[in-house]
Amino acid sequence: MTPVTIAVVNDYPLVVSGLARLLAGDERVRVVELVLGTGPESDPDIVLFDAFGCLDRLGGDIAELRRGTPGGRFVVYSWNADERLVRTALDTGADGYLSKRVDGRELVDALLRIHAGETVVIGGEVAEGREPGDWPGHDAGLTAREAEVLALITQGLTNEGIAAQCHLSINSVKTYIRSAYRKIGVERRAEAILWGVEHGFLQPRPWRVPTGL
Amino acid sequence: MTPVTIAVVNDYPLVVSGLARLLAGDERVRVVELVLGTGPESDPDIVLFDAFGCLDRLGGDIAELRRGTPGGRFVVYSWNADERLVRTALDTGADGYLSKRVDGRELVDALLRIHAGETVVIGGEVAEGREPGDWPGHDAGLTAREAEVLALITQGLTNEGIAAQCHLSINSVKTYIRSAYRKIGVERRAEAILWGVEHGFLQPRPWRVPTGL
């Protein structure tokens, strides 16, 4: 029997390596790395994503990848398994949600069940306190929407881009931005971006083309 | 030569495995896992901690562990390399701060330097001494003025602020900005800031406390 191929998308080497090692002993699964936008992809059975708290982009990404990998299953794989994030992820087309806290046997089991067609959520409850189920910026009093919009600002999108990405009117986007600015104590987009950078809103982004050079 | 022993304290299997695998090819280092409060510990050379954002307990933990491992080096190993966290960690007794985003060679290098007695911070924005004629962005074809203006943009200043800071007319500032944008291949200030962040233009600076709440 050929192993189930698990692809990790756009995540850090530490995570990719860790997953590979956690699954290394089991011949039923096999881990590959996947970087968006780098030409012809392999054809994995399961694609693991970390949306890093920004789930709106996720829907689009999944839709796009699904075109290339029709039979694939798309699963959010994140440190943050906040209930609302889980729900949003499933609503936007994810086939499952796995916490990065999940260990070997349970993880393999979940992956196999996902491959079999189940929708699996593991890690939905916060088990042990540390790093509670917060989206980034939650402790600054940001609502999920505000954090989301801030995350997109931190990624360099324009208001219009954010509106398109989130399926919102540009006026709503502005409203969230203003309200977020007030909460994090900034006045300009530039400051908001720096705040985002310093608070972990910045995704690892191998898909961003380094210009020039 | 015996390898430098790296202990990961109380972290998730994904992280421990990932680190072990990232360092697996190098005989100069060796990874072990460490769980606090489980009897006699091994005697690692370097202890990696994730305080998960709550640094208040870190000082105590380090002090306690240091009693058991007198020669050991204690390093915070975290996803979040926020400046303030870095500074607090160093102030409370950490010997270094490593971002979990850091990859293989850089990571090994950092660990060896830490073992040699250096205090190493990687992943936070640390300004290191630069040679004259080696301003950041020089290799992208930026002139010194353009780089200077970009650096100030990256720090969140407005055009007017930059003009004041550099004793320039606001029109000159705009000219440099446009020219710099063309060279680094961006169109918006937001993108320029991200470019700056990714190219080391960000200077450490105290951040304002969010108002209200």
Added chain:
DNA sequence: GCGCACCTCACCCCTGAGGATGATTCCATC
């Protein structure tokens, strides 16, 4: 029921940011 927080959107208004273009003065280099 009432209040409250959040999500959503609209309208107005103003300023900052950015593009295009051109001028001047240096200074190095060919």
Added chain:
DNA sequence: GATGGAATCATCCTCAGGGGTGAGGTGCGC
């Protein structure tokens, strides 16, 4: 001494970004 890059500034124009305000809808808790 001509060419070219850089630094410096100006003028004109456009629009994205941001503030203020109000308002309808939902869902939750008291």
